[in-house]
Amino acid sequence: MVTMxxxxxxxxxxxxxRSAADEPVIVTRRGEPAFxxxxxxxxxxxxxxxxxxxxxxxxxxxxxHDLDDIEFPRDTSTGRDVVEx
Numbered sequence: 202m203v204t205m206x207x208x209x210x211x212x213x214x215x216x217x218x219r220s221a222a223d224e225p226v227i228v229t230r231r232g233e234p235a236f237x238x239x240x241x242x243x244x245x246x247x248x249x250x251x252x253x254x255x256x257x258x259x260x261x262x263x264x265x266h267d268l269d270d271i272e273f274p275r276d277t278s279t280g281r282d283v284v285e286x
Contacts, residue, residue: 202227207235 203220204227210217220226221238228236 204229204234206230210238
């Protein structure tokens with residue numbers, strides 16, 4: 202992913218647009234990510250999901266992989282039972 206400072210972005214908007222045609226461009230302010238420049242098609246794809254209710258649905262990649270298939274290890278260091286909701 203391309204990253205550029207706000208100053209670089211302001212000095213070369215055209216270069217940022219060319220980069221954003223291939224992948225999102227992160228624009229930083231004082232070294233911290235502040236904005237993302239992306240193709241309108243990608244933005245529409247991200248915002249058109251029919252009101253997902255689960256975080257895994259919001260984060261699901263467009264290539265169809267399912268985040269529910271990822272197994273995370275349980276923290277057994279506390280000695281407490283895990284309560285599932």
